[in-house]
Amino acid sequence: MTETKTIGRDDVLGAEKALNEVVIGQAEAIRLILVSVLCRGHVLLAGDVGTGKTTLLRAVARALGGPYARIEGTVDLLPSDLLYSAHIDEDGRPRIEPGPVLSQGTDLSIFFFNEINRARPQVHALLLRLMAERTVTAFRREHAFPHLQVFADRNRIERDETFELPAAARDRFMMEIPVDAPADPVARMDLAFDRRYHDTDSLIAEVKTGLLPYDGLPALAGTLQEEVHASDALRRYVFALCEAVRDPAAAGLDIEGIDPARLVRGGISPRGMQALVRAARVAAWIEGRDAVLPQDVRRVFQPVIAHRTFLTPAAEPRRETLVPALMRAAFEAVPVPAT
Known part of the structure; x- marks a missing residue:
């Protein structure tokens, strides 16, 4: 069995430096996300379209390592879509497979909900339990996710086919962090012209996996609140x-x-x-x-x-x-x- 690494302040500052090197112009948002992570809190990012919310959350998820799952918010998304997927297999028989919440098992570290405000209130209700209790009931039994942190983003421009998050769901997010275009003109120019920032997957891959090991966070979070x-x-x-x-x-x-x-x-x-x-x-x-x-x-x-x-x-x-x-x-x- 692999021993859980003890996380220290130098590890946090190193992860912060690595994130700032791939997501430029978002130093304050990165610091606030790390604060939330070290509180074991869920994170909601809000900003205009194309400001890098998804890139930032994916980069942080990579820094934490561990099993990761993602779902896209759409107006036709159902609560059951989070738990299972139904399809016809090659033999023509119906099959039910675990959905994104269950697909990674109980070690699920990050559940990323992209454009959460496009999902309907019924979906938010299920998400609320997942955030509040870190458990869901599916396939006739309860599933617990002790390491889970929910990352979500919403754009604040579009209003069509979107739903406001209910108060209870909003309250379950440790922080709602604004992500705006970088204030520095040089950073905005780099984002536009430097090809390094055009390939998001390659850019995120520059962040070393597990800089802040997800399974070491609960112990550190408890220690900080005590000391x-x-x-x-x-x-x-x-x-x-x-x-x-x-x-x-x-x-x-x-x-x-x-x-x-x-x-x-x-x-x-x-x-x-x-x-x-x-x-x-x-x-x-x-x-x-x-x-x-x-x-x-x-x-x-x-x-x-x-x-x-x-x-x-x-x-x-x-x-x-x-x-x-x-x-x-x-x-x-x-x-x-x-x-």
Whole structure:
């Protein structure tokens, strides 16, 4: 039996460097994905078409190694399509084979759901159980996937034949991470003219498989949550930020263009606060510290909290501008504790 490799900070930084060498202009997205991975959290990427969301997730999956499965979101996708596939064999007999979730066995490491918002709510319901419990029931028995992390992406341009993720499914993602075109003009020019970036399969193959062995992640994730601590002042800061986002009117937030009392319909749940604390601890550890600082919280706050903040129907169409404005207002209103 192969011994599980112990993962250290140098391994994480090495994987980060390797990913930045093949997916250029996405350093912040890569760091946030690694934070999620080290929290054993599921990851949702959101961005325009063609910004490299799929390439980035495939590259991270390769860095983790382990069994990998993928499905494409389509409007006609059924929940059963995740579990089994039916076809006629060469003898003309019907056969049922395991679908993508079951095809790799219980060691399934990454389940990649491409364009998740094209799938219907029934599919999201099954995915919710897989994400929440890391189990599914199929072929008359329960299948457990202890190493599973769900990676998904959605484009935010098209609205035809797409379905908004239900609140419960959104809440199960550790982070929703924006992936935009690189801000650096040189990076955009390289992506356009350097042939190295035109062959996605060859590019991803440059990432060494298993830089962060998937079967070593649970032990490391537990260790980080035990060894990285937060002061009482930091705890009060996190609580105040979350309360400000939950009830911006009571916190006296000033958000241009909207009455704060009519902005938020559902605020941050205890599970959301737990996710924020876990992510901040990992962010601090990657920076080489054993204590969480305010900048760690602020770095992960929006990716962890934004998709868990539910707006009123009148405000929802302006989510992409109002939620960041809400986060900025909370940062400005809540005093940063002395470190």
